[in-house]
Structure formats: C-alpha cells, structure tokens
Amino acid sequence: MPVNLNLLPPELAVSKSLGTVLKTIRALSVIAVAAFLVSVTGIVIYFVVGTINLNSLNANINQLKSQVTAQEASEQQIILLKDRIAKIEQAKAAPSALSTATKVDSFLANVSAGSVINQFDADPAKADITLNLKSNADLTEFIQGVSSSTLFGSIDLSSFGFNPATGYLVGLSMSVK
Amino acid sequence: MRKSFENLPESVKATIKASAPLAVVIILFILVANFGIPRVAGLRDQVTTAQSLKATLSQKLSVLQSFSQSSASGSVTAAVTALPDANPSAIVVSQLKNLASGGGVNISGIKSGSGSTTSSLSGINTSFQATGPRDAVINYLKNIETIAPITVVSSIRLIENAGVATADVSVVTYWAPNPTVIPSVTQPITDLSASEKQELTQIAGLIQPTVVQSLPSETGVNPAPFGQ
Numbered sequence: 001m002p003v004n005l006n007l008l009p010p011e012l013a014v015s016k017s018l019g020t021v022l023k024t025i026r027a028l029s030v031i032a033v034a035a036f037l038v039s040v041t042g043i044v045i046y047f048v049v050g051t052i053n054l055n056s057l058n059a060n061i062n063q064l065k066s067q068v069t070a071q072e073a074s075e076q077q078i079i080l081l082k083d084r085i086a087k088i089e090q091a092k093a094a095p096s097a098l099s100t101a102t103k104v105d106s107f108l109a110n111v112s113a114g115s116v117i118n119q120f121d122a123d124p125a126k127a128d129i130t131l132n133l134k135s136n137a138d139l140t141e142f143i144q145g146v147s148s149s150t151l152f153g154s155i156d157l158s159s160f161g162f163n164p165a166t167g168y169l170v171g172l173s174m175s176v177k
Numbered sequence: 178m179r180k181s182f183e184n185l186p187e188s189v190k191a192t193i194k195a196s197a198p199l200a201v202v203i204i205l206f207i208l209v210a211n212f213g214i215p216r217v218a219g220l221r222d223q224v225t226t227a228q229s230l231k232a233t234l235s236q237k238l239s240v241l242q243s244f245s246q247s248s249a250s251g252s253v254t255a256a257v258t259a260l261p262d263a264n265p266s267a268i269v270v271s272q273l274k275n276l277a278s279g280g281g282v283n284i285s286g287i288k289s290g291s292g293s294t295t296s297s298l299s300g301i302n303t304s305f306q307a308t309g310p311r312d313a314v315i316n317y318l319k320n321i322e323t324i325a326p327i328t329v330v331s332s333i334r335l336i337e338n339a340g341v342a343t344a345d346v347s348v349v350t351y352w353a354p355n356p357t358v359i360p361s362v363t364q365p366i367t368d369l370s371a372s373e374k375q376e377l378t379q380i381a382g383l384i385q386p387t388v389v390q391s392l393p394s395e396t397g398v399n400p401a402p403f404g405q
Contacts (some may be wrong), residue, residue, distance in 0.1 A: 022195040029198040057227035064234035071241035084256040091351035098330040120335040
C-alpha cells in the first residue's frame with residue numbers, strides 16, 4: 001500500500017487551493033508561450049512572404065510602366081481624339097440657321113419650279129419667307145405643307161396677296177420650337 | 178533583493194515563480210503587437226496599392242495596344258482637320274470656294290472676322306454671297322455643314338430674281354487649342370466609347386481640305402506633347 005510522504009518542512013508547504021491556482025497559472029503560461037511563438041512565427045512568415053510579393057509586384061509595375069511609356073504616342077492620340085471629339089460635339093450643337101432653312105425647304109418640295117422666293121431670311125431661332133406661287137395648285141401644296149407641319153412653334157401669315165400676272169404672294173414668319 | 182525575496186512567505190514566492198513566465202509572455206505579446214502589427218498593416222497596404230496600380234497599368238497597356246492596332250488611330254488627322262488648333266479662316270475660305278466651284282455656285286464678297294469664344298472653343302465668322310440657280314444655292318447651303326473644319330451656318334438671306342438666287346450667308350467655323358498635358362503614366366485611361374467612335378466616323382466623312390494640317394510631334398518624351 002503506497003504511503004504518501006511529505007518531507008518538506010511545514011513552512012514551505014502551500015495550501016491546496018493556492019496549489020490549484022498555481023497549477024492553472026503554469027498551464028496558462030505554457031499555452032501563452034505556445035501562442036506567442038505561433039503568433040511571432042506567423043507574423044514573420046507573413047512579413048517575409050508579403051515582402052517577396054511586394055518586390056515581385058514592384059518589378060511587374062516597373063516593367064508595365066516602361067511598356068506604357070513606350071506606347072506614349074498612342075496615349076497622346078487618345079487624349080487628343082477625346083478632346084477633339086468632345087469639342088466637335090460642342091461645336092456641332094451650336095444653333096444653326098441651316099436647320100431652320102431645311103425645315104422651310106420641306107414646304108417647297110412639291111411646289112412647281114415656276115414659283116419664286118422673293119426673300120427668305122433664316123437664323124437659328126426664326127425664318128421669314130416671302131414667295132410668289134404661280135398657281136392655285138402650288139398655293140394649296142404650300143399651305144398644306146405648312147398646316148400639317150409640326151416643325152415650328154408658331155407660323156404667322158404676315159402677308160397674302162394675289163396678282164393675276166404673277167400669282168399668289170405669300171409671306172410667312174415662323175419661329176422655331 | 179534576493180534576500181528580501183527569500184524572506185517572503187512560501188505561498189507568495191510560489192505565486193511569483195508561477196506567474197513570472199505568464200507575465201513575461203504577456204509583456205512580449207504587447208511589445209510584438211506594438212512593433213509588428215503596424216508593420217504588417219503597412220505591408221498589407223503597400224501590397225494592396227501595388228496590386229491596384231498593377232491592374233491600372235495592365236488595363237492602360239491593353240487599351241493603348243488595342244488602340245494602336247485599331248483604325249481609330251488613323252483618324253487623328255481627320256479630327257485635327259475638323260477642329261484645328263489655330264484660326265482656320267484661310268482653310269474655310271478655300272473649302273467654301275471649292276464647294277461652290279463643284280456645285281455650280283459663284284461666291285463673292287468673302288469677309289472673315291473674329292467670332293464667339295468660349296472657355297474651350299473659339300469661332301471665326303465668315304460672311305459671303307452665293308449666287309446661282311435656286312436649287313444649286315440651296316444644295317450649296319446644305320453642304321456647308323459637311324466641310325472640315327466644322328462650320329455652322331449662323332444666318333441666311335436668300336433673294337431670287339429672274340431665276341437667279343442670291344444668298345447672303347454667315348457661317349461660324351470653330352477651332353480650339355490642343356490639350357497641352359497628358360496624364361501621368363500611372364493614371365488610368367479609357368478607350369474611345371462607341372459614341373465617340375461613331376462621331377469619329379462622321380468626322381472622317383467630312384469634306385477634307387486640300388491644305389495639309391501639321392500634326393503634333395509623336396517622338397521622344399515631350400512634356401508639352403501637343404506642341405504648345
């Protein structure tokens with residue numbers, strides 16, 4: 001039968017509860033040391049791998065930079081083209097008297113060649129036209145074209161007359177929508 | 178110190194001996210955290226930045242290589258002709274005359290003067306008188322906006338007499354200085370969009386002048402690459 005001997009002097013003995021606490025602290029210390037070593041190793045590995053990765057990336061970047069620099073002419077062309085295109089679109093958006101004139105011209109499409117434009121003024125906002133229409137058919141075509149048109153915001157009949165020798169004299173003032 | 182430690186009660190000594198390794202590890206943890214974590218975070222940031230830069234440069238290189246192989250790179254001359262970088266009054270007069278001679282219209286009384294200027298665009302006014310059969314004059318007017326440089330008709334006064342139409346016409350022709358700087362090598366770039374390519378096709382379809390435009394130099398590293 002085993003005999004439990006304690007040869008230590010009583011003043012060196014620790015209480016049983018303190019002994020349990022100390023045992024726990026020693027176990028925690030071992031765990032903490034292990035965790036510390038694992039963490040430090042992890043940080044060192046991350047640092048080494050990260051540095052290698054960064055160096056490799058920087059080498060790639062330098063290579064790409066030199067390749068991009070070699071394409072500088074293309075870059076200049078793209079920048080120039082984008083600049084020109086943007087400004088050309090801006091210029092083309094400027095109000096044009098031609099668009100007003102083209103709208104009026106559509107009224108004259110079916111009018112006979114004998115009709116005469118006495119005066120036609122156009123700017124981007126409005127158009128005034130005075131014309132001589134030879135026949136009743138020309139007058140009808142012209143008025144039908146004007147009345148069915150949705151191209152202008154307002155159309156005023158500024159003058160209307162008839163001369164048996166020259167035909168109908170029609171004056172219109174039109175403002176663009 | 179050693180003597181005073183030995184004089185401590187056994188329970189205190191045992192507690193200190195057991196706790197010392199734990200305390201040392203905790204202090205080392207704090208030191209490593211203070212030293213290591215900022216460095217790891219800094220390295221991670223550097224890697225992230227480098228990856229982003231690499232992606233930007235790869236995309237830029239791809240755009241530039243694809244552009245240099247595309248037909249758009251040949252459209253630079255047409256674009257610069259459509260919107261020159263200097264006052265194009267001589268070119269536009271030449272274009273108006275060429276257009277008139279091809280369309281059976283006589284033009285006279287050509288005058289050029291300063292026009293409207295915005296922050297990005299300058300305009301030069303040109304006025305003239307076009308004379309000819311009505312249909313020819315109207316066709317001529319319609320074709321004015323198809324010439325290069327970009328020209329917009331600002332006013333028309335047409336009078337017809339004895340079968341001859343006479344039009345007093347004012348047009349504005351635009352020009353703008355070229356860009357003087359290009360972005361740094363690390364700045365991203367985008368290729369021409371579909372609408373820009375479509376616009377470029379329209380520009381290439383404009384009636385080109387016979388006068389040759391000089392293009393910006395494309396050789397070497399030029400801090401002012403468009404010759405400004």
